[in-house]
Amino acid sequence: MENEVVVDITSDSDLVTARAEARALATRLGFSRTDATLIATAVSEIARNIVVHVGRGQIVMHLVREERRHGFVAIATDDGPGIRDIDSALAEGNASRGGLGLGLPGARRLMDEFEVDRGLERGTTVTMTRWRVLDELELLRERRRDESAR
Amino acid sequence: MNREENEGTGPALTKPAVDEDLLHELVAHLRDSRTQLREEWVRRITEAKLLGVMTPEEIFSEVTAVYDNYVDALETGSVETLQAYARDLSERIIPRGVDTDEVLSIVLLLRDVLARSLFAIYRDDAALLDRILDSYEPAANRIMVTVGVSFVEERERVIREQQESIRELSTPVLQVRERLLILPIIGALDAQRARQLTEQLLGAIQANRARVVVIDVTGVATIDVDVANHLVQTVEAARLMGAGAIITGLSSKIAQTLVDLGVDLGMMHTVGDLQGGLEEAERLLVSDSYSAERSGASADA
Amino acid sequence: MSVAILSQGEHLIASIQSDLSDPEILIFRDELTERVGRERARGVIVDVSALDVIDSFVARSLQSLAEIARLRGAETVIVGIRPDVAIALVQFNLDLRPLKTALDLDEAREVLGRLKGGVNGE
Secondary structure (H helix, E strand, C coil), X not given: CCCEEEEXXXXXXXXXXXXXHHHHHHHHCCCCHHHHHHHHHHHHHXXXXXXXXXXXXXXXXXXXXXXXXXXXXXXXXXXXCCHHHHHHHHHHCCHHHCCHHHHHHHXXXXXCEEEEEECCCCCEEEEEEEEEECCHHHHHHHHHHHHHHC | CCCCCCCCCCCCCCXXXXXXXXXXXXXXXXXXXXXXXXXXXXXXXXXXXXXXXXXXXXXXXXXXXXXXXXXHHHHHXXXXXXXXXXXXXHHHHHHHCCCHHHHHHHHHHHHHHHHHHHHHHHCCCHHHHHHHHHHXXXXXXXHHHHHHHHHHHHHXXXXXXXXXXXXXXXXXXXXXXXXXXXXXXXXXXXXXXHHHHHHHHHHHHHHHCCCEEEEEEEECCCCCHHHHHHHHHHHHHHHHCCCEEEEECCCHHHHHHHHHCCCCHHHCEEECCHHHHHHHHHHHHXXXXXXXXXXXXXXXX | CCEEEEEECCEEXXXXXXXXXXXXXXXXXXXXXXXXXXXXXXXXXXXXXXXXXXXXXXXXXXXXXXXXXXXXXXXXXXXXCCHHHHHHHCCCCCCCCCCEEECCHHHHHHHHHHHHHHHHHC
C-alpha cells in the first residue's frame, strides 16, 4: 500500500499538489477529517517556506508506527544553503507575501512534534509529526501483525 | 513526483527456475481458454447465488477484469495492480451490500475453476501435474489473500468513516430553538475530550445553521492551560462559521485561572449563569432579525 | 482559474471552486476588489466552501481583500468555512475578528442586510 509520498517543491503550483497529497495520504492512513485538514494545512505552510526562501526542495510524507499510535510524518528539505542565506532572504523580504513569520509557527501549532534543523551548508530540514491513537480494532490488528512477523 | 513503497504482506512467491517455463505455459493456457473459463466461473457464481446485488452485465464486466488481473498477477508475481483493482472494486461494491464472504467465495471459485482446468489438461502426467500445481497454488493463494485483505481494509475504512459521522451526530450539543444551541460541559475535560467537543459543536453549528451557541461550564470544576486555550479557540472557530458564543457558568475560580493564563476574558462574551446566558442569546437573535427587518423596510421605503 | 464572480444587485458573489496557488489567490483578490470599485458594489460574499485547506496565506489574503473592499465602500462576508478548516485556522496567530463570516449565502445576505440597516437607521 502506498504509505509514502514524495512531492517536489519547485513552484507555487506545487503547494496545491502538496496540500492534496497530504490530505489524501492522511485519510488513507486513517486520520480523521479534521486531522487530515490540520496536517494538510501544516504541509502547505512548510511547502511555502521552501518556495519562498530557497525556491526548490522536497517534502516526504510517510507513516510511522508505534505500538498504540500512528504518526503522519512530513519532512521538508530544501536545496539551498543554510542559515546565512535564509536570513538575507528574510531581510530582503518578499513584497507579495509579507508577514512570513506566521506560517511556520502556525504549522508548529497544528502538529504534535515540530523540529527545524538549519544546516549551515546543507539546506534546512523541517520534520513534523501528528499522531493519532489507534482504536481497539486497529490495536488488535497491529498486535496480530507483529506476532506473525516474528 | 510520487514514489510508492509496497507494504508486502504474506508469503513470497516461490519461483524455482525450472518452474518458470511451467508458469509461462500455465499462464498461456489460462489466457487461451479465457472465454470458456470465464463463462464457467460466471456459471458457478450464479449457481452459488453469489453477487445477487449485481446485474448480469455488471457481473460479466467485473469478472472479465478480475480474471485478467488474476492471470497477470500469476504471471508477474506482482499483486500491486490486482491490489489497486481490488480496492477500487471494493469501493464500488461495499455500498451495494456485498459481503466479505461473498468476495472470498468468488475468488475461491475462480481458483477452483482454473485448478480444474489445469487438472483436465495435465492429468495424464501425474508428475507434471504435481509441478504445475506447485507453481500455481502458492500464487493463487497469495492472490486470494490480497483480494480478501483489500476488501476488508476498504470495509474497515468505510466503517471508521461512518463511526466518525455517528460521533458527530450523537452529540451533547442541544438545539434549544432555531439558531440557538447549548453545549453543557460536565466533568473533567482533557485535551482529547475538548477536541471532540469542539468538533461536535462546529458540526452542530453547520447542521443546525446556528447563530448563537451557549457554552455552559457550570459543571466543570477546573481547567488547565490546554483546555483554556482550547475553549478560546473553539469560540473563535465558531465565529468563523458565523456563530457567536456565550460562555456561562464561569466560576470565579475558573475565571481566575483563565486570567492567570493570560486569556483575554474581554474577548469572550461571558454571562454568570445558564439562564442569563439563554436570555442574552435570545436578545442577540431577536435584535439580529429586528435589524434585518428594519433594513428590509428601509429598502422598500 | 477556478473562480466565479457574479453580480447580484449591489452585491458581488465570488466563489472559489477549487484549490488555488498563491499567485492565483492574489489575482482573484485584485480582480474582485477592482470590480467592487468599478461596479460600486456595497457587499461582497466570498464562498470558500470548496476549499479543503485554508492556510495562513489564504487567510491573510481574505483579510486584505476585506480591507481593500471596505476602502472602496463594500463590506465583505466570508462563507463556507467548514468545521475542520475553522479548527485549523484558529491555530494561526492571526486576528481574524475583523473578518465577517457566515455559514452560507443566505446568512451572508442577512449579515450584509443588517449592516446596511444599521447605517440607514442612523
